[in-house]
Each structure stands twice: as C-alpha cells, then as structure tokens.
Amino acid sequence: MDDLLQEFIAETRETLEALSGEIVAWEACPDDRERLDAIFRFVHTVKGSCGFLDLPRLARLSHAAEDVLAAVRSNERLPDTRLVNAVLAIVDRIGELVEAIDAGVPIEEDGEDELIAALEEGSALAIQAHSANAARSPTRSVRLNVDLLDRMMSGMSDMVLARNELARRLRDDGADPTVEAALERLSLTVAEMRDTVTRTRMQKIDALFSALPRMVRDTAAELGKSVALRVEGSDVELDREMIEMMRDPLVHIVRNAIDHGLELPAERRKLGKRESGRLTVSARQSGNQIIIEITDDGRGIDTDRLIAKIAAKGARSAEELAALSDKAKLALVFEPGVSTKDAVTAISGRGVGMDVVRANVEQIGGRIELSNTPGKGLRIAIHVPLTLSIIATIGVGVGDQRFAISRQAIEEIVRAGGDAIRVDMLGGTPAATVRDRRMPLVDLGGLLGLSGGRDSTMLVIVGVPGGSYALAVESVLDHEELVIKPAAPAVMATGVYAGQTLPDSGLPMLLLDCAGIATMAGLQFGGEVAVDEVAAEVVAPTVSALLFDDLDGERRLVPLTIIDRIEPVPVEAIRFSGGRLRLSVEGRIIPLAVQGEWDRRDMVSVLRLRDGDAEIGYAISDAIDIVTLPETVVPAREAGPVAGVVSIDGEQIELLDLHWLFATHGAELGAAAPPVCLIDGAESAWMTTFLKPVLEGAGYRVATGLKTGEAAAVVLTMSASGAPVQGNVPVVRLRRDRAVGGPADTSIYRYDRDGLLAALARSAGGR
Amino acid sequence: MSDLFLIAHIAGRAVAIDSRQVESVVDIGAVVPVPGADRQVRGLAALRSRVVTVIDTHAALGLPTPEIEATRAVITHVEGHHYAILVDSLEDVAPFELAPLSPGIVLDPGWRTTGCGIVERAGEPILAIDLRALVPGLTAIAA
Numbered sequence: 001m002d003d004l005l006q007e008f009i010a011e012t013r014e015t016l017e018a019l020s021g022e023i024v025a026w027e028a029c030p031d032d033r034e035r036l037d038a039i040f041r042f043v044h045t046v047k048g049s050c051g052f053l054d055l056p057r058l059a060r061l062s063h064a065a066e067d068v069l070a071a072v073r074s075n076e077r078l079p080d081t082r083l084v085n086a087v088l089a090i091v092d093r094i095g096e097l098v099e100a101i102d103a104g105v106p107i108e109e110d111g112e113d114e115l116i117a118a119l120e121e122g123s124a125l126a127i128q129a130h131s132a133n134a135a136r137s138p139t140r141s142v143r144l145n146v147d148l149l150d151r152m153m154s155g156m157s158d159m160v161l162a163r164n165e166l167a168r169r170l171r172d173d174g175a176d177p178t179v180e181a182a183l184e185r186l187s188l189t190v191a192e193m194r195d196t197v198t199r200t201r202m203q204k205i206d207a208l209f210s211a212l213p214r215m216v217r218d219t220a221a222e223l224g225k226s227v228a229l230r231v232e233g234s235d236v237e238l239d240r241e242m243i244e245m246m247r248d249p250l251v252h253i254v255r256n257a258i259d260h261g262l263e264l265p266a267e268r269r270k271l272g273k274r275e276s277g278r279l280t281v282s283a284r285q286s287g288n289q290i291i292i293e294i295t296d297d298g299r300g301i302d303t304d305r306l307i308a309k310i311a312a313k314g315a316r317s318a319e320e321l322a323a324l325s326d327k328a329k330l331a332l333v334f335e336p337g338v339s340t341k342d343a344v345t346a347i348s349g350r351g352v353g354m355d356v357v358r359a360n361v362e363q364i365g366g367r368i369e370l371s372n373t374p375g376k377g378l379r380i381a382i383h384v385p386l387t388l389s390i391i392a393t394i395g396v397g398v399g400d401q402r403f404a405i406s407r408q409a410i411e412e413i414v415r416a417g418g419d420a421i422r423v424d425m426l427g428g429t430p431a432a433t434v435r436d437r438r439m440p441l442v443d444l445g446g447l448l449g450l451s452g453g454r455d456s457t458m459l460v461i462v463g464v465p466g467g468s469y470a471l472a473v474e475s476v477l478d479h480e481e482l483v484i485k486p487a488a489p490a491v492m493a494t495g496v497y498a499g500q501t502l503p504d505s506g507l508p509m510l511l512l513d514c515a516g517i518a519t520m521a522g523l524q525f526g527g528e529v530a531v532d533e534v535a536a537e538v539v540a541p542t543v544s545a546l547l548f549d550d551l552d553g554e555r556r557l558v559p560l561t562i563i564d565r566i567e568p569v570p571v572e573a574i575r576f577s578g579g580r581l582r583l584s585v586e587g588r589i590i591p592l593a594v595q596g597e598w599d600r601r602d603m604v605s606v607l608r609l610r611d612g613d614a615e616i617g618y619a620i621s622d623a624i625d626i627v628t629l630p631e632t633v634v635p636a637r638e639a640g641p642v643a644g645v646v647s648i649d650g651e652q653i654e655l656l657d658l659h660w661l662f663a664t665h666g667a668e669l670g671a672a673a674p675p676v677c678l679i680d681g682a683e684s685a686w687m688t689t690f691l692k693p694v695l696e697g698a699g700y701r702v703a704t705g706l707k708t709g710e711a712a713a714v715v716l717t718m719s720a721s722g723a724p725v726q727g728n729v730p731v732v733r734l735r736r737d738r739a740v741g742g743p744a745d746t747s748i749y750r751y752d753r754d755g756l757l758a759a760l761a762r763s764a765g766g767r
Numbered sequence: 768m769s770d771l772f773l774i775a776h777i778a779g780r781a782v783a784i785d786s787r788q789v790e791s792v793v794d795i796g797a798v799v800p801v802p803g804a805d806r807q808v809r810g811l812a813a814l815r816s817r818v819v820t821v822i823d824t825h826a827a828l829g830l831p832t833p834e835i836e837a838t839r840a841v842i843t844h845v846e847g848h849h850y851a852i853l854v855d856s857l858e859d860v861a862p863f864e865l866a867p868l869s870p871g872i873v874l875d876p877g878w879r880t881t882g883c884g885i886v887e888r889a890g891e892p893i894l895a896i897d898l899r900a901l902v903p904g905l906t907a908i909a910a
C-alpha cells in the first residue's frame with residue numbers, strides 16, 4: 001500500500017485513541033477551550049489529508065464535523081449532549097473507515113447521510129453513540145514488531161548470564177585490576193541496557209484506561225444510570241502482553257459494576273446516596289506487583305442471593321453454602337454461570353464473565369481479591385506480577401539442593417519455634433499456626449524426597465490463588481533477581497517447578513511453583529467449608545478499682561479511672577491550715593482527705609484523684625492490687641466517705657464515695673477560669689504587693705498585663721485620672737488618703753478592705 | 768545418499784547418530800538433580816550461559832544405571848530445549864549410508880523406540896539411533 005496512506009492510517013489511529021477520552025471530557029466541561037481545539041485539529045487534519053489522498057467519504061464526514069466544531073469555537077453553537085453524540089458518531093465512523101481501508105475491506109455507505117444530518121442544529125435525529133467495538137480487530141503489531149522486542153529481551157537476558165559467567169571465571173582465576181575495571185564497566189552497561197530493554201517491553205497502563213471514559217459514558221447512558229468515573233495511576237507501567245490480557249477482564253468488571261453494582265439514580269436518592277454513582281479505577285505498583293483496583297459505591301454483592309442462585313442449580317445445598325465463611329461466600333461470585341441479575345442484559349451477558357476473568361488473571365500469574373460491603377459498594381483488586389522473565393526470588397535450601405521461590409508469592413518467612421508459631425499434627429496432616437492464623441504445612445524436603453541433614457525449621461508462608469500455606473525448608477538464602485526460562489517438558493511434568501534459571505553461583509536452579517506444590521501435597525483451597533472465626537463474646541463493661549490499705553487499718557476500694565497517680569509524700573507536706581488538711585505538691589496546694597492517723601508516720605502514699613479540673617488527695621497506707629468491681633454494691637446507710645460495701649473473694653470491702661469526697665473537699669475549687677483583675681497605672685507595685693492576696697482570696701486572678709485574647713473583668717488603678725485601658729471594662733479607683741477627694745470622687749481608700757471588695761463585686765458583676 | 772554420522776558408544780554398544788541432530792559434543796560438569804522427575808532426567812547442567820537438561824541414556828534405554836557416571840554428552844536441540852544425552856565415549860564422524868533395519872530383526876524393548884536403521888562400517892553393522900526418542904516428555908513421534 002501507498003506509504004503516505006500507511007502513514008495516514010497509523011497517525012489517524014493513534015490520534016483517535018487519544019481523542020475519545022478528550023471528547024467525553026469536553027462534554028463534561030464544554031468551556032475547556034484546549035480540548036475543543038484538540039478535537040477540532042483532529043478533524044481538520046483528517047480533512048486535509050483526505051483531500052490529496054482521494055478519500056471522498058472521509059473528506060465529507062470530517063468536513064461536516066469540522067464545520068460544527070468551528071461553529072462551537074466561535075460560540076455560534078453550544079455543545080449540548082446531542083451535538084457531542086453526533087460528533088462522537090462521526091469520529092467513530094472515521095475510525096471504522098480507516099480500519100476498513102487498512103484491512104482492504106469495503107464498508108457500506110448507508111447511514112453516513114444521517115450522521116451528517118444529525119450535526120444540524122435542532123436536528124430531530126438524536127444519534128445514540130455506540131461504543132465501537134466490532135469493527136476494530138485487535139492487531140498484534142503496533143508501530144514496532146513485538147517479536148523484535150522479544151528477541152531483544154531474550155538476547156538481553158543471555159547477555160546478563162554471559163556477563164555473570166565472565167565475572168565468575170575472573171573471580172576464580174584471579175584477574176588483574178585493569179581487567180576487573182573493564183568488567184565493571186561492562187556490568188554497568190549491561191545493567192543499564194537491561195533496564196532500558198525492560199522498559200520497551202513496558203507500556204503505560206493508560207493504554208488500558210484511556211478507553212474507559214467513553215465506555216463508562218455509553219454504558220451508563222444505555223442503562224439509565226449516572227456514573228462519575230475517576231481514573232488514577234495511568235502512569236503505572238505494565239508488560240505489554242499483560243495489558244492486552246487485562247483488557248477484556250477490565251471491561252467486563254467495569255460493565256458489571258455499572259450494570260449490577262450501581263443503583264438507579266432514584267434508588268440512590270432514596271438510600272441517601274449521591275445520585276451519581278462513583279466508580280474509581282486505579283493502578284499502583286506495590287513491590288513486585290501491579291495492583292489494579294475497581295471500586296464502586298453501589299449495592300455490593302448480595303451473598304444471600306448468590307447462595308440462592310447456586311442452590312437453585314442443585315449442585316450444592318443451601319445449608320452447605322450458608323455454612324461457608326464470608327470470604328468463601330464472596331468467592332462464589334466466581335462460580336461459572338452465576339448472575340444475580342434476573343434479567344440478563346445485553347451488556348453484561350449471562351454473568352459467565354467472572355470465572356473467565358479469574359482464569360485470565362490467574363493464567364498470567366495474578367490473583368483477584370474482593371472486598372465487599374453490602375449496600376455500600378465493592379472493591380475488586382487484581383494483582384499482577386510485574387514482568388514475566390526477570391523475577392525477584394528468594395533462595396531456599398533443602399537437603400543439599402537449592403531452589404528459588406518468586407518473591408511475589410511469599411507473604412512472610414518465620415522460624416518454627418519462634419513466638420506465636422506452632423506446628424501441630426491434625427490427624428496425619430501437619431498444620432502451622434502463625435499468630436493465630438492456622439494454615440497447612442508442607443515439608444518441601446518430604447515432598448521432593450530429599451533427605452535433609454537438618455530439620456526443616458524455616459517456614460516460608462506463600463500465597464496461592466485461594467489461600468496460603470507454610471512451606472517448611474531447612475534454610476533461607478539470599479534474594480536474587482533471576483532470569484527465569486521455561487524448563488524442559490520432562491521437568492515441567494513434575495508439576496512443582498515453574499522454570500529454570502542460572503544464578504550467580506553457576507549451578508542451575510529450579511524455580512518452585514507454589515500452586516503446583518500445593519496441588520501435589522493435596523492441599524485444597526476454596527470450595528471447602530472453612531473454619532469460621534470464633535465470634536468475640538460480648539463482654540459486659542467492667543469497672544476496675546484499686547484495693548488499698550487505708551490509714552485506719554481498713555481495706556478499701558476506689559475506682560481506678562479517677563486516680564491520676566499515686567505518690568509517696570513525706571508527712572511534712574501535709575498541713576492543717578485554713579480550716580482543713582492540705583497537701584503541698586508540685587508548688588501547689590490541694591485539699592487532702594484522710595481517714596485515720598497519719599502524723600506518726602514518715603511517709604504516706606497519696607492517691608491524687610482528679611475529676612476534670614478539680615483535684616484532691618486521699619492519703620493511704622499501701623496500695624495492694626487492681627481488681628474488678630463486682631456489680632452489686634450494698635449501699636452505706638448514711639452519707640460519708642464510704643459509698644457502700646462490695647464482696648471481693650468473700651471479704652467485705654468498703655468502696656469510697658467519690659461524689660461525697662469531691663463535694664466536701666473539692667468545694668473550694670471553682671470550675672471556671674477566675675476573672676482577671678488588671679492592675680494598672682502608677683503604684684502597680686504597691687497594689688500587687690499589698691492587694692494581690694486579698695484579690696486572689698476573693699477569687700480573682702491578678703495580672704499586670706494582659707495576654708492576647710484575654711479580657712479583664714475589672715481594672716484596678718490608683719491614677720487620679722487617665723482613660724480606662726479598654727473600652728467598657730469597669731474601673732475601680734483607689735486613693736492614697738483616707739479623706740474623700742470631693743463629692744464626685746468615687747474612689748476607694750486603699751486600705752478600705754470591705755469597700756474595695758464591694759466595689760470590685762459591683763463592677764465585675766457579682767463575685 | 769550418505770550423511771555424516773557420529774559414531775559413539777552407549778551402554779557398551781556402538782551407535783550411529785545423524786550429525787544433523789548433533790549440535791555439539793561436550794563434557795558436562797556438575798549436574799543438579801531434579802527431584803520428582805523421571806529416572807531418565809539426570810538433572811540440569813550449565814553449559815556456557817545456558818541450562819541444559821541432562822538425559823541418563825541408560826535409563827532411557829531401560830537399562831540399569833552404570834557404576835561409572837558418564838560425563839561426555841551429545842547436545843541436541845529438541846522443541847525449543849537443549850538436552851545433553853550422556854554417552855560412554857565418542858569415536859568418529861564419517862559419512863555413511865543409512866539402511867533400514869533388516870527385516871525380521873527385532874530390537875530389545877529399550878532400543879526399539881530409538882533404533883531407526885543400520886549403517887555399515889567395514890562390514891560391521893552399527894545401529895543408527897534417533898536422539899529424539901531418548902528425550903522424555905515430548906509429543907509422540909510419528910512412526
């Protein structure tokens with residue numbers, strides 16, 4: 001075919017793929033000038049090329065689209081749904097024609113007139129844009145031939161091996177520094193090349209995601225649902241082969257989500273959800289895997305209906321299914337022929353998809369995980385290994401042989417005999433328990449018939465589709481990145497090996513197939529009745545209390561939550577002053593409650609009891625233990641420090657009455673922050689020295705300056721004049737002399753204690 | 768029509784191998800066993816930067832394992848994999864004419880699948896063998 005034509009076809013294809021996402025995005029945001037320009041440029045380019053390539057039909061279509069878009073650009077027309085649909089339909093048609101030209105297949109002309117007519121303003125023809133799928137045949141060849149890439153990749157692997165061998169020989173034979181330096185340079189170059197070649201094999205997952213906006217829009221429209229799609233992680237890279245294999249599963253899952261998962265807008269409104277369903281498709285790299293997640297906030301999977309459907313088919317009974325664990329019930333969705341929608345829709349078909357999806361994913365060495373919240377939504381996570389041929393592995397030793405296990409399959413490595421690890425025999429089958437998780441145990445040496453010199457004490461916990469198990473090996477060695485190649489059929493026939501490799505040691509090594517080992521050992525995952533976790537018993541809330549010996553020889557209890565701390569204090573810190581017992585602690589004075597004699601001792605223990613702001617101390621002799629309070633308390637006859645009596649181990653023990661204690665001893669403490677009395681003006685030093693105790697005794701906090709945000713309740717000053725410091729804060733003036741200055745003098749004589757307090761009370765409003 | 772044949776000794780007998788099946792002739796080093804595989808698979812060996820599957824010819828022929836382990840092997844490439852077929856010793860490469868097995872001669876069960884004709888060297892008949900038949904696990908060879 002003509003070179004120019006080839007060029008045109010390839011370019012048009014590329015631009016088309018990028019464009020469909022743009023068009024949908026443009027509809028959502030019609031003011032986006034840039035997007036509009038991009039679409040316009042596309043049709044304009046197509047129109048131009050058609051001219052000199054002599055493609056009249058394409059020319060007609062693109063010309064019509066270009067006119068409409070030009071009108072939108074000059075604001076002569078508004079991009080409403082109908083217009084966008086019509087433009088989309090034209091773009092689709094252009095795509096179909098291009099494919100047909102490439103394949104050398106003729107396409108009928110019908111319908112094109114209508115497509116163009118639909119572009120007219122106010123056109124009665126509303127074109128329903130179809131998601132173009134049938135015409136486009138998936139071609140294996142892209143701009144670059146994949147076989148070439150494969151050869152490059154395998155040649156690269158061989159180069160790595162050859163370099164390793166060279167390094168080994170030089171190491172064994174000894175080499176002079178110049179040779180070693182040259183090897184070093186070679187190694188660096190080889191490593192870099194390997195990375196670059198790996199990257200040619202990789203493609204951004206955007207190749208998979210770019211078709212989603214269009215597909216979601218069309219599917220949602222067809223089903224009458226409203227869907228808001230969010231795509232994340234388009235930059236994540238994946239092996240090109242894998243991307244192609246993920247295409248169908250992803251489409252199926254997304255369609256399922258929109259069809260079965262998300263509810264109709266009216267129903268969503270009733271449920272209190274946003275009318276637009278949220279669908280998030282994301283990709284991220286996690287170690288050696290890529291995780292693709294599809295999350296929706298729809299109704300989730302109704303496991304009861306699933307069970308009903310499967311039981312109705314007869315193979316398994318409803319009781320048997322109901323007895324499965326939640327995880328196993330959820331996994332029923334992968335059974336073939338399951339569809340919880342009664343009417344089979346054209347979109348998701350008969351629901352045979354999920355088992356095929358899982359098979360596809362497992363075929364490339366991946367796995368699917370479901371996370372279901374009925375009524376709230378479903379999250380499907382597809383785990384995919386990063387590349388096929390160069391794999392990070394961990395070496396294990398059994399007997400005198402070494403094997404490699406793919407890092408991706410390994411969940412954990414523990415030592416049997418460590419804490420929280422046990423190995424038991426259930427009948428004749430060994431089982432390992434790792435931190436309360438029970439799983440089958442497979443002895444690798446036993447399975448392979450290798451007699452080990454030592455016991456297999458290292459447990460490698462591997463995950464396979466369906467579950468996990470512990471593989472017992474003798475030793476765990478280094479980790480290495482290895483080039484894995486398929487082994488000879490005779491070797492693969494054993495069922496336990498996934499490939500062979502040549503590590504740095506120079507001795508060939510086999511890569512273990514963990515799933516194959518599980519099968520060989522007779523392990524069965526899924527489809528069995530899993531042991532349900534024992535439901536945690538509902539525990540009634542209990543109150544803990546401290547049992548202590550009081551100073552009067554009695555044993556008493558006090559609830560634990562009220563105790564801030566227990567401290568030994570010297571008896572000197574206790575003083576009877578101001579009418580009651582007080583304790584000096586940390587520069588403050590707190591009231592102290594005591595039952596018994598304390599002055600004959602050197603030290604007492606004090607329980608510092610704290611209730612919000614209030615704190616009091618309770619002196620005791622010794623703390624004994626923390627116990628749980630029984631429910632029955634025999635109440636005391638009269639109010640006092642003892643609330644009642646409880647029975648602990650047959651003994652009758654008094655329980656302190658916290659309410660009484662705080663009410664009696666803590667009464668002095670005010671709850672709210674004390675009002676601020678601001679001392680201002682001249683003589684503030686005198687006022688502070690002489691008046692501060694009086695003021696604090698009356699409940700004020702005395703300050704000579706205010707911090708930001710603080711407001712004074714009253715200002716005390718000795719200045720004869722002077723405007724008040726702040727707007728409407730009352731001012732109490734003091735005068736030096738006893739005699740009143742004049743009839744208008746409202747000042748108080750500074751030594752008139754009662755007068756001062758009364759004036760403060762009046763001004764600050766009732767303290 | 769004469770082709771080049773490699774004359775080797777296997778299990779005490781002389782055999783002739785079509786040189787087109789022979790990629791190379793080597794001494795193999797350490798062999799790593801493959802637990803669980805058939806007796807015919809001695810194990811894996813490293814050859815330059817490649818892993819080859821070592822075939823125990825005696826086992827493939829249904830004979831008991833010899834006391835002295837052979838280290839010399841003929842490398843052949845079958846269906847994408849490299850195999851090292853162990854031999855006792857190698858003699859010569861020379862052109863011969865391949866004649867079909869004389870009628871009436873029935874080979875031992877072990878040799879039956881691999882024997883595919885006779886070459887004559889100075890009057891001495893030597894059994895020509897097909898290396899493919901010694902490799903286990905392959906798709907069935909057309910008779």
